Amino acid sequence: MASPSPQQPSLLLPEAPKRRRLLEILGAASIIVTYVVLVLTQPTDIAAGPGSLAALAALGGFLLGAVLLVVAVLPTLPTSTVVLIPIAMVLNIVLGQFVGSTLVPFYLDAIGTVLVAVLAGPAAGAATGALSSIVWSLFNPTVLPFAAGAALIGWLAGLAARAGVFRRFYLVPFAGFLSGVLGGVVSAPIAAFVFGGTSGLATGAIVSAFRAMGDSLLAAITKQALISDPADKAIVFTVAALLVYALPRRSSFQFPFVRRYRVLAGRAPQGRGTATQA
Amino acid sequence: MSRGTLSLERLNPLTSLTGAAAVAVITTAAGQWAFSLAVLGGLLALTLRQARAAAVLRAATAILLPFWAALLLVHGLFFPEGRTVLAELGPATVTREGLLFALDAGLRTGVFVVAFLLFSFTVRVPELLSVLSARGLPPRLGFVVVSALTLLPAAAQRIRRIRAAQEARGLVIGRSLASRLLAARLQAVPLVLSLVHESGERAQALDARGFSGRQPHTSLRTVPDSVPQWAARRVLLVLSLAAVAVRVALALFGGRA
Numbered sequence: 001m002a003s004p005s006p007q008q009p010s011l012l013l014p015e016a017p018k019r020r021r022l023l024e025i026l027g028a029a030s031i032i033v034t035y036v037v038l039v040l041t042q043p044t045d046i047a048a049g050p051g052s053l054a055a056l057a058a059l060g061g062f063l064l065g066a067v068l069l070v071v072a073v074l075p076t077l078p079t080s081t082v083v084l085i086p087i088a089m090v091l092n093i094v095l096g097q098f099v100g101s102t103l104v105p106f107y108l109d110a111i112g113t114v115l116v117a118v119l120a121g122p123a124a125g126a127a128t129g130a131l132s133s134i135v136w137s138l139f140n141p142t143v144l145p146f147a148a149g150a151a152l153i154g155w156l157a158g159l160a161a162r163a164g165v166f167r168r169f170y171l172v173p174f175a176g177f178l179s180g181v182l183g184g185v186v187s188a189p190i191a192a193f194v195f196g197g198t199s200g201l202a203t204g205a206i207v208s209a210f211r212a213m214g215d216s217l218l219a220a221i222t223k224q225a226l227i228s229d230p231a232d233k234a235i236v237f238t239v240a241a242l243l244v245y246a247l248p249r250r251s252s253f254q255f256p257f258v259r260r261y262r263v264l265a266g267r268a269p270q271g272r273g274t275a276t277q278a
Numbered sequence: 279m280s281r282g283t284l285s286l287e288r289l290n291p292l293t294s295l296t297g298a299a300a301v302a303v304i305t306t307a308a309g310q311w312a313f314s315l316a317v318l319g320g321l322l323a324l325t326l327r328q329a330r331a332a333a334v335l336r337a338a339t340a341i342l343l344p345f346w347a348a349l350l351l352v353h354g355l356f357f358p359e360g361r362t363v364l365a366e367l368g369p370a371t372v373t374r375e376g377l378l379f380a381l382d383a384g385l386r387t388g389v390f391v392v393a394f395l396l397f398s399f400t401v402r403v404p405e406l407l408s409v410l411s412a413r414g415l416p417p418r419l420g421f422v423v424v425s426a427l428t429l430l431p432a433a434a435q436r437i438r439r440i441r442a443a444q445e446a447r448g449l450v451i452g453r454s455l456a457s458r459l460l461a462a463r464l465q466a467v468p469l470v471l472s473l474v475h476e477s478g479e480r481a482q483a484l485d486a487r488g489f490s491g492r493q494p495h496t497s498l499r500t501v502p503d504s505v506p507q508w509a510a511r512r513v514l515l516v517l518s519l520a521a522v523a524v525r526v527a528l529a530l531f532g533g534r535a
Binding site: 056 | 337345384421437484525526
């Protein structure tokens with residue numbers, strides 16, 4: 001059988017989407033495999049110092065996964081979403097930097113990410129989360145390794161929006177809480193193995209309390225994350241929902257994702273919304 | 279040697295990025311506090327030769343001081359794996375192993391933070407994005423990053439203007455939580471509304487200029503590079519891989535992770 005000539009493109013599946021799909025799968029696989037490897041091979045005796053190999057695996061695996069997801073997703077997004085991402089990043093950084101400098105065991109650094117996820121879907125949310133960490137790391141490099149966790153929160157927020165959670169306000173904090181549980185569990189090994197167990201004074205105090213009870217470092221940080229992250233994300237999802245509800249309908253319904261999955265309650269305004277963005 | 283004689287701003291952005299990443303990887307792979315301390319000392323000496331030394335040091339101090347305090351709190355006082363007890367303070371126990379753990383993790387993070395701050399404060403972002411786009415990263419990444427960096431100061435200025443406008447309308451921020459929440463809402467909603475509204479207009483303008491085109495983009499910017507820099511990047515890459523390989527070998531055969 002003659003092979004197709006290089007000039008003849010496949011009629012079944014274009015080459016670029018196939019490559020992007022592969023990058024998406026590789027990115028997600030890199031994050032999942034890194035997490036499983038870290039949990040299974042965590043250093044049992046940390047008295048000799050923080051484990052180097054676990055830190056290298058956490059840094060490399062999570063960062064590679066986040067970058068692959070960004071490279072795969074970014075070219076597929078409509079322009080209306082791409083221009084929204086920098087705004088989300090600015091909101092994340094401005095609000096997160098403020099809260100990070102206070103003695104509150106919350107981060108509130110994902111309001112913009114959740115906002116984009118609600119308006120533009122899970123892929124846009126994941127790309128915003130990862131990109132936000134990468135740009136923020138230009139001012140504070142310690143947030144760079146958490147890019148995969150931030151991408152996960154954006155993706156979960158987009159899935160919740162697609163499922164219609166944001167049509168009923170009372171469900172929003174619960175979706176945030178559940179996303180926070182997953183996000184906290186994924187981020188805990190980074191805090192444990194890359195940064196020696198802390199990402200701030202307030203969260204450090206909670207980790208200390210669990211360590212005083214004899215928990216291992218990863219167990220103490222995971223428990224701290226399970227206290228801080230679900231409450232943090234419940235607040236973040238609620239604030240993002242209130243901001244989306246405050247937008248004029250012609251602004252929120254200009255996004256194809258909002259119209260297609262009926263993300264928000266009520267009808268789309270007639271005329272302008274469907275005409276501006278396809 | 280005077281300030282600016284070892285300026286990193288003259289380097290190709292890929293060289294300084296590779297340098298920062300290599301320093302972080304090699305220090306983490308080495309896993310020795312004395313080595314981390316020596317590298318941190320070298321980085322600080324290099325920082326002092328830069329024109330933006332004060333900005334790098336200010337940012338590093340703001341990040342690292344609370345971080346080191348938290349490490350001391352977590353490991354200095356509570357370290358159940360510690361064997362050599364130095365002091366007992368009620369429920370807290372200061373152990374030699376706990377302090378060494380905090381020192382090790384603190385210095386390693388110090389190297390990571392200073393290396394990447396040195397990179398980000400000396401790199402020209404448009405040049406970096408141009409180089410990365412030429413190596414296959416999506417050109418939209420450049421737009422997103424540069425747009426965010428431009429929007430940051432603009433958004434901060436807009437928040438000040440919105441607050442001034444709301445105060446002119448009678449907003450008084452009291453000490454109570456309810457008053458602060460109301461003030462936050464009165465400032466956040468107009469900010470987000472205006473930013474989202476502008477983004478819609480920007481999307482139309484960009485689409486009209488072929489932003490969504492799938493054709494390869496031509497860069498008008500040429501970033502200078504040189505053979506020594508190309509060689510330095512290769513050497514740094516090989517050193518990083520070698521450091522990781524030695525660490526993996528030690529973990530597999532020497533039992534030290």
